[in-house]
Structure formats: C-alpha cells, structure tokens
Amino acid sequence: MQIREKAQLMSAAEIDRTLVRLAHEIVERNNGIGQIALVGIRRRGVPLAERLAQRLEQIEKTRPAVGTLDVTLYRDDLSTIGPQPVVKEEPLGFAVDGKTVILVDDVLYTGRTTRASMNALFNYGRPARVQLCVLIDRGWRELPIEATYVGRHLQTTADEIVEVRLRETDSEERVMLVEKVS
DSSP states (O other), rough: OEEEEEEEEEOOOHHHHHHHHHHHHHHHHTSSOOOOOOOOTTTTHHHHHHHHHHHHHHHHHHEEEEEEOOOGGGGHHHHOOOOOOOOOOOOOOOOOOTTEEEEEEEEESSHHHHHHHHHHHHSSSSOEEEEEEEEEEOOOOOSSSOSEEEEEOOOOOOOOEEEEEEEHHHHOOOOEEEEEEE
C-alpha cells in the first residue's frame, strides 16, 4: 500500500493557535485547573499534553499534573499490532482519585484507543471525571465515544488518513491528509 499526500490541514502556527484555544476551553469548562490532570496517550498525545500544560500554566499561573499512558496491552486489536508489542509501563506520577483527568490524543477515529486508555487509566484509581481532548476528530466512530475538546472536525473517507506530525516525534510540525493508493 502506498500513501499520497492530499492536503496540509494545519501548519505549525495553526496547531499552536488551536492548543491555545483548547487550553482556554479547558479552563472555562472546569472553572480553572485546580483539580485537572492531563494524560497523554503514547505517542503523539504525550507532546500535545505537555504543550497544553504549558498553555494552561500561562493562563492560570499554575501547571497541571501531566502523565503518560501506553495503552498497547489494553487494545482489543493487539494481535494485529505485532507479535511482541513493546510496552513502556510507567507510573503517572500523581494520584487520579477525585481528579478530572483529561486524556489527550492527536486523532480520534474509531474510538478504540480512547476505550483502551480509559481501561488503562482506571488501573491507577478512580477519577471524578474523564474528559477527552483531541487535535483532530475525523469521524468514523465504531464505539460511542465523543471528545469533550476538539481542535478540528474533519469529514474523511475510508481511504484517507490524518497524519499529525509533531517536532517532538517527527522532526516536523503539521497535520496532513493522506490517501491510500493501490
């Protein structure tokens, strides 16, 4: 299978402006960030959570707790990932009990990664609420999952893929719409 770039959906500046807007929405919806913790879903959700924490700190003058989840072993499609997935199990670094935990990811698609993230999160305790923040919601849900905070909604086809490229993981900064071609 080959991939062909169709369009650039977001530039580095647009990603940054979107994160600023999302940070303001988080503050407004939660009446501040006193009980907020951000949890990035490994891979690209982690740098996005860190960036959101920086924006929230600029707004509220205090930094929320930030953790990382590797949900590989919680996925229901584990057998399709590979024979021996590499899992980086690490502590969150804070107690989730009673907190509003905001799961952060790059793209919301079928909802399966979010479901796996919630399963993994509850191994750490019982949060008061769980919210979901995504940079891109591309539709095509297989599970009844909806993001609380969305950077951009996109209508995509089954052959299209949204690629989020971040400087921390990809050495470039943009969001691309690509297409599978035979």
